[in-house]
Amino acid sequence: MKEPLFGKTLPELKEIVAGNGLPAYTASQVADWLYKKNVSSIAEMTNLSLKAREHLSSKYETGTTGPVKVQVSTDGTKKYLFPAGGSQFVETAMIPENDRITVCVSSQVGCKMGCLFCMTGKQGFQGQLTAGEIVNQVRSIEEAGSVTNIVYMGMGEPFDNLDEVLKSLEILTSEWGYAMSPRRITVSTIGIIPGMSTFLEKSEAHLAVSLHTPFDDERRKLMPVQVAYPISEVIQEIRKWDLGKQRRVSFEYIMFKGLNDTNRHVTEIARLLNGLSCRINLIRFHPIPGTPLQGSDDETLFDFKDKLNAKGILTTIRASRGQDIYAACGLLSTREMVKNVRY
Amino acid sequence: MNRNIRPSENSPVRVKITSNQEISPGVHLISYRRNADFIPGQVVRISMNEEDPPRIYSVCSGNHEPEIRILFNIKDGGLLTPRLSGVVPGDTIWDSRPYGGFTDQGGPAWWIATGTGIAPFFSMFSSGISDGKRLIHGVRHLNQFYFEDELEWAMGKNYIRCCSAEHSCDTFPGRVTDFLLQESEFPPGIKYYLCGKALMVVEVRDLLIAKGVPFENILAEIYF
Numbered sequence: 001m002k003e004p005l006f007g008k009t010l011p012e013l014k015e016i017v018a019g020n021g022l023p024a025y026t027a028s029q030v031a032d033w034l035y036k037k038n039v040s041s042i043a044e045m046t047n048l049s050l051k052a053r054e055h056l057s058s059k060y061e062t063g064t065t066g067p068v069k070v071q072v073s074t075d076g077t078k079k080y081l082f083p084a085g086g087s088q089f090v091e092t093a094m095i096p097e098n099d100r101i102t103v104c105v106s107s108q109v110g111c112k113m114g115c116l117f118c119m120t121g122k123q124g125f126q127g128q129l130t131a132g133e134i135v136n137q138v139r140s141i142e143e144a145g146s147v148t149n150i151v152y153m154g155m156g157e158p159f160d161n162l163d164e165v166l167k168s169l170e171i172l173t174s175e176w177g178y179a180m181s182p183r184r185i186t187v188s189t190i191g192i193i194p195g196m197s198t199f200l201e202k203s204e205a206h207l208a209v210s211l212h213t214p215f216d217d218e219r220r221k222l223m224p225v226q227v228a229y230p231i232s233e234v235i236q237e238i239r240k241w242d243l244g245k246q247r248r249v250s251f252e253y254i255m256f257k258g259l260n261d262t263n264r265h266v267t268e269i270a271r272l273l274n275g276l277s278c279r280i281n282l283i284r285f286h287p288i289p290g291t292p293l294q295g296s297d298d299e300t301l302f303d304f305k306d307k308l309n310a311k312g313i314l315t316t317i318r319a320s321r322g323q324d325i326y327a328a329c330g331l332l333s334t335r336e337m338v339k340n341v342r343y
Numbered sequence: 344m345n346r347n348i349r350p351s352e353n354s355p356v357r358v359k360i361t362s363n364q365e366i367s368p369g370v371h372l373i374s375y376r377r378n379a380d381f382i383p384g385q386v387v388r389i390s391m392n393e394e395d396p397p398r399i400y401s402v403c404s405g406n407h408e409p410e411i412r413i414l415f416n417i418k419d420g421g422l423l424t425p426r427l428s429g430v431v432p433g434d435t436i437w438d439s440r441p442y443g444g445f446t447d448q449g450g451p452a453w454w455i456a457t458g459t460g461i462a463p464f465f466s467m468f469s470s471g472i473s474d475g476k477r478l479i480h481g482v483r484h485l486n487q488f489y490f491e492d493e494l495e496w497a498m499g500k501n502y503i504r505c506c507s508a509e510h511s512c513d514t515f516p517g518r519v520t521d522f523l524l525q526e527s528e529f530p531p532g533i534k535y536y537l538c539g540k541a542l543m544v545v546e547v548r549d550l551l552i553a554k555g556v557p558f559e560n561i562l563a564e565i566y567f
Contacts, residue, residue: 111541113541122545217444221562224565227444227563228567
């Protein structure tokens with residue numbers, strides 16, 4: 001099996017060309033073909049010598065792959081199914097809105113986090129995506145040329161696959177790569193503190209944190225990660241960083257009826273986030289099979305938003321998109337394709 | 344990016360290994376001197392070097408014992424466990440103060456674990472917490488019922504062993520979920536503690552909820 005070049009950083013490509021006895025400038029040429037000219041084969045890299053192309057082709061392939069399935073929502077959202085790691089699959093959502101095209105990428109096959117409200121968690125964890133497999137979700141969709149924003153909010157916990165996620169961010173934001181502004185990329189985490197700290201140090205992209213309730217005992221029942229990384233410690237860690245004015249920290253908050261949508265929660269959120277420059281995205285709950293949870297009604301949702309805004313926390317309500325094709329928040333899953341999984 | 348460094352209350356400290364036993368093929372129990380109190384069920388962050396990213400492990404020992412014990416299996420290609428499995432008494436590793444909320448809340452409870460997920464429950468058991476508890480432990484092979492002699496002696500019929508790949512007259516033949524599926528009664532008012540890999544935890548949690556257990560009574564710890 002040949003090693004994919006797509007997903008390699010420029011320093012990695014330099015190592016490869018050096019190791020194969022090719023001129024050093026070949027690395028920049030290969031990066032240009034991979035990330036700016038979007039070629040699908042080494043043979044198309046026509047400014048490389050024929051000998052160099054033949055030599056590289058004997059050991060490497062570009063490694064890009066198109067989606068095997070596309071579903072289209074009535075609201076224009078699309079859900080793409082990509083192969084990953086040979087026999088597995090991940091889902092990617094493309095969300096058009098006015099002049100923006102946002103791609104929601106997956107970082108893992110399945111997820112280890114086991115949140116009570118999330119469909120992905122129900123399939124357990126099957127594997128990590130490589131940087132190439134992450135970036136390929138942006139590169140190989142029909143809208144590839146017009147993507148304006150990327151959010152790491154698909155399947156998996158990005159900071160549980162930190163090295164590959166950081167590599168993918170480097171490819172997306174470097175001049176030799178896709179040269180996207182990191183301000184157009186948001187990485188969402190459940191709150192894996194060591195990974196989050198490294199991300200804050202090494203990347204300029206925005207950070208989103210899944211909050212969902214400010215109370216420790218409630219969050220433990222919704223999100224097992226609270227046992228290992230309490231939200232108070234997550235926020236304490238974020239406070240250590242001087243993020244400047246350009247970089248945004250947001251908190252995601254799915255609204256559950258009678259569970260996390262009361263005045264008590266508003267007060268505690270305001271206390272928890274006091275003095276932190278951030279915003280809150282309220283999200284409607286999209287029910288999953290067998291869930292004991294219910295979503296808050298719209299009246300409660302808007303009232304909650306108004307109360308948080310009155311407390312000085314910029315709060316918005318995220319539009320639900322792609323619900324009819326199970327592309328909305330918390331609904332991505334390739335569970336039915338997971339076979340022979342045993343613990 | 345600027346970081347306003349402040350000393351952490353939970354900065355890692357260097358500790359000296361006092362023992363390392365391979366209690367089952369590929370499964371180790373290491374010990375080191377305890378330097379802080381803890382509540383049974385809590386976790387520590389372990390690393391070989393101060394600058395390494397730490398991994399989280401449940402404390403496996405009782406809270407009155409002078410040492411902390413950690414149960415782990417060697418992960419192929421892992422950053423920590425292959426090296427941790429090779430430590431000898433006198434070597435040092437780094438750990439954090441114990442922390443976390445996967446702790447006993449009193450009253451009767453079911454403890455449901457797979458593999459090394461038994462560690463927090465053995466810590467509770469070793470700390471004198473076992474009245475009204477029912478422990479259901481699932482493994483693949485019979486030699487993976489860690490601490491079974493002590494548990495069987497003390498918990499009797501409240502200690503249930505499920506083995507999916509080998510059979511024995513003392514064990515339920517199948518996975519933990521198979522055992523739970525053939526159970527008829529799930530007391531709704533008690534607590535259910537789950538510890539193990541993600542898929543086990545979500546499957547058992549779904550099963551319990553389908554059987555009428557309120558999700559508020561289910562507390563899970565997943566191996567991240």
